[in-house]
Amino acid sequence: MDPSITPSAPRCQGPGVPAGQDRRTGGRRRSDNPLVQRRPTHRKNSTGPRRRELLQALGIFQRATPDQLWKLTRPDNQHDKLTRDNLLDLQDHHLVRIESVRDDQRQVWVLTARGHREAKQLLEPKGIRVSVLRKEEYDPVTGELLGGGYDDHAAAVTSTAAELHRAGIGHRLGFQTEVPHRLADGYVQRADPVVRAPAAGVLALLLEIDRRSEDAHDLVHKLRRYWQWSRLLAPDADKHTVDLARFRPDAIEHIDHEKRLWRRLYPPTGREGLVPVAFVFADTTEAKVAATSSYWPSRPSAGGEL
Structure with missing residues (x-):
C-alpha cells in the first residue's frame, strides 16, 4: 500500500474510544459537551455592600439599566461590567430579574418579590419610600413573560x-x-x-x-x-x-x-x-x-x- 494513503490511526480501537484518540483514564469531563450550561469563570458572588447598593437603587427607582445602576452605585468604576456581573449573581439568588430589553439592547432590571422585600428592609428603616413592585405578567395565550414598558421619561x-x-x-x-x-x-x-x-x-x-x-x-x-x-x-x-x-x-x-x-x-x-x-x-x-x-x-x- 502506498504510504501516502495509510490511515493515521489504527482501524480497531477499544470500545468507546474514537479513532485517533488515546484512551482516557480520568473519566468524562464537562468540557466534552459544549451544550452544557456552565457558570462563567468571571462571575463572583456579589459582596454584601454591592448587593445592598443594587437592591437599594432598584428599590428607589424601580427599574434601571446596568449603565444607570453603575453610575448610581459605583461611579468610580471605569465601566458597568462589575455591575452586570453582580446583577447576574443577584438573579441567581432570585432577587432581581430582567423585565425587558431596550432598543439599544440594554437590559432593564427590576426587583423580584423576594428582592423587593429585602429592599424594604434596607430602605424603610431609613425613612425612604420604596417604589411599587413590578409584577410579572404573562401572555394568556402563549404563556410568555410580558416585558413591561420602560418609557422614555x-x-x-x-x-x-x-x-x-x-x-x-x-x-x-x-x-x-x-x-x-x-x-x-x-x-x-x-x-x-x-x-x-x-x-x-x-x-x-x-x-x-x-x-x-x-x-x-x-x-x-x-x-x-x-x-x-x-x-x-x-x-x-x-x-x-x-x-x-x-x-x-x-x-x-x-x-x-x-x-x-x-x-x-x-x-x-x-x-x-x-x-x-x-x-x-x-x-x-x-x-x-x-x-x-x-x-x-x-x-x-x-x-x-x-
Whole structure:
C-alpha cells in the first residue's frame, strides 16, 4: 500500500474510544459537551455592600439599566461590567430579574418579590419610600413573560439622577421619585426626582425632567404651582397668621418662612428664598430644538456664546 494513503490511526480501537484518540483514564469531563450550561469563570458572588447598593437603587427607582445602576452605585468604576456581573449573581439568588430589553439592547432590571422585600428592609428603616413592585405578567395565550414598558421619561429621570450622582451631586439614598406636593385646591404637583442629603434630611433641589415634549407655557404653569405650594402655611400655624393670609393674600410675602409648609417638609438648605426648582432638558435633538425654538430662543451671552 502506498504510504501516502495509510490511515493515521489504527482501524480497531477499544470500545468507546474514537479513532485517533488515546484512551482516557480520568473519566468524562464537562468540557466534552459544549451544550452544557456552565457558570462563567468571571462571575463572583456579589459582596454584601454591592448587593445592598443594587437592591437599594432598584428599590428607589424601580427599574434601571446596568449603565444607570453603575453610575448610581459605583461611579468610580471605569465601566458597568462589575455591575452586570453582580446583577447576574443577584438573579441567581432570585432577587432581581430582567423585565425587558431596550432598543439599544440594554437590559432593564427590576426587583423580584423576594428582592423587593429585602429592599424594604434596607430602605424603610431609613425613612425612604420604596417604589411599587413590578409584577410579572404573562401572555394568556402563549404563556410568555410580558416585558413591561420602560418609557422614555422614566428612563430620563433615572439617567438624570445617575449622572448627578456620578458628578458628586446628591447621594444614592438622597433621591426620591414622584414626590407629591398638594396645593390648596387639591391639585398635586409631582416632582420627578427630589435630591436630598440623606444624613440631615436637607433638600437640595426639586427636579423637573422635560424631553422637549412640553411647551414653555406648561413649564411656566409648573413653576407657578411650585410657587403656590411654597406659600402654603404649616398645619399648626397660629390663627392670627392664618387669618392674615386668608384676608390679605399679599401679606403672605411678609410671613416668616418658618411658618410655611415647605419648611416643615424640607429643612433649611443654607440659602435664602423658596424651594429651589431645576429643569433638566433630556434627550434633546436638533429636531426638538427647532420645534420649540419659538418658546426657547437662543440668546447670546456677554461673551458672544449661545
